Amino acid sequence: MLVYICNFDMKLLFHPYEADWGSQALLDRLASRPVPYTLLTGDSFDRVKQLFDSMWAEYNDSNVWRHLLLKTQMLEVLVLLDRSLAEVTPELRPSLNPSTKERSVWPVIAYIQQHYREPIALTDLAERFHFHSTYLSERIKKQLGITFLDFIHDLRLRHACSLLLATDLPVTAVSLEAGFGSFQTFSRVFRKSMQMTPAAYRLTSKASQTST
Numbered sequence: 032m033l034v035y036i037c038n039f040d041m042k043l044l045f046h047p048y049e050a051d052w053g054s055q056a057l058l059d060r061l062a063s064r065p066v067p068y069t070l071l072t073g074d075s076f077d078r079v080k081q082l083f084d085s086m087w088a089e090y091n092d093s094n095v096w097r098h099l100l101l102k103t104q105m106l107e108v109l110v111l112l113d114r115s116l117a118e119v120t121p122e123l124r125p126s127l128n129p130s131t132k133e134r135s136v137w138p139v140i141a142y143i144q145q146h147y148r149e150p151i152a153l154t155d156l157a158e159r160f161h162f163h164s165t166y167l168s169e170r171i172k173k174q175l176g177i178t179f180l181d182f183i184h185d186l187r188l189r190h191a192c193s194l195l196l197a198t199d200l201p202v203t204a205v206s207l208e209a210g211f212g213s214f215q216t217f218s219r220v221f222r223k224s225m226q227m228t229p230a231a232y233r234l235t236s237k238a239s240q241t242s243t
Contacts, residue, residue: 043098043101043102043105044058044102044105044106044137044141053106054106054137055135055137055138056135057106057109057110057113058109058135058137059135059137060113061109061112061113061116062174064113064116069112069115069116070115071111071115075111075115078111079108079111082104082107082108083108085104086101086104086105086108089101089104134162136160136162136167136170136171136174137174138160139156139160139162139167139171140171140174140175140182142156142159142160143156143182143183143186144186147183147186147187147190147210148187148190148208148209148210149210150210150212151183153167153168153179167179183210184220184224185224186210187209187210187211187217187220188209188220188221188224188225190208190209190210191205191206191208191209191211191217191221191229192225192232194208194209195229195232195233195236196233196236196237202214202229202230202233205217205229206218206229217229
């Protein structure tokens with residue numbers, strides 16, 4: 032059995048100068064599914080495997096219009112995933128009635144992923160995307176399963192971890208580069224999530240890489 036875990040930048044689907052091609056509606060449908068995975072067989076499996084192999088090759092190349100081809104292939108994968116899930120739980124298919132459909136928060140999530148290194152306040156996001164701040168907070172938690180603040184911290188921690196491993200920047204500089212407003216906040220959030228200090232994480236990770 033092959034298990035595919037695909038992480039991709041939201042800018043792939045929500046480029047500021049391109050139409051979203053139905054990406055928002057598709058992601059909303061997938062997020063409403065009770066199960067976030069599926070078992071593919073036969074032609075569906077062969078097609079998805081072909082798409083992932085093609086995307087991997089395209090990602091590692093530098094051909095012109097690469098991002099457009101990756102976008103179309105990623106959308107096809109998501110469509111096949113939604114169709115497969117719909118066969119398992121067709122009665123849970125979300126309503127497409129515009130009068131009952133909630134506004135999508137995926138553009139907000141994509142914006143956060145693009146700007147997490149900058150100061151971001153929930154109230155500013157709500158104003159920018161024309162949501163009430165309390166409602167936006169609830170929708171983000173419903174969509175992602177974590178709070179707005181936890182989402183921001185997770186993005187910044189991932190960036191900080193990559194900097195700790197790939198650079199020799201001082202830990203204080205890493206915290207600022209990752210978007211944390213203060214070293215104290217960075218240290219507290221890092222220790223809570225990783226169960227060690229940033230300096231200890233750098234030493235432990237590099238020692239592990241050296242030993243392997």
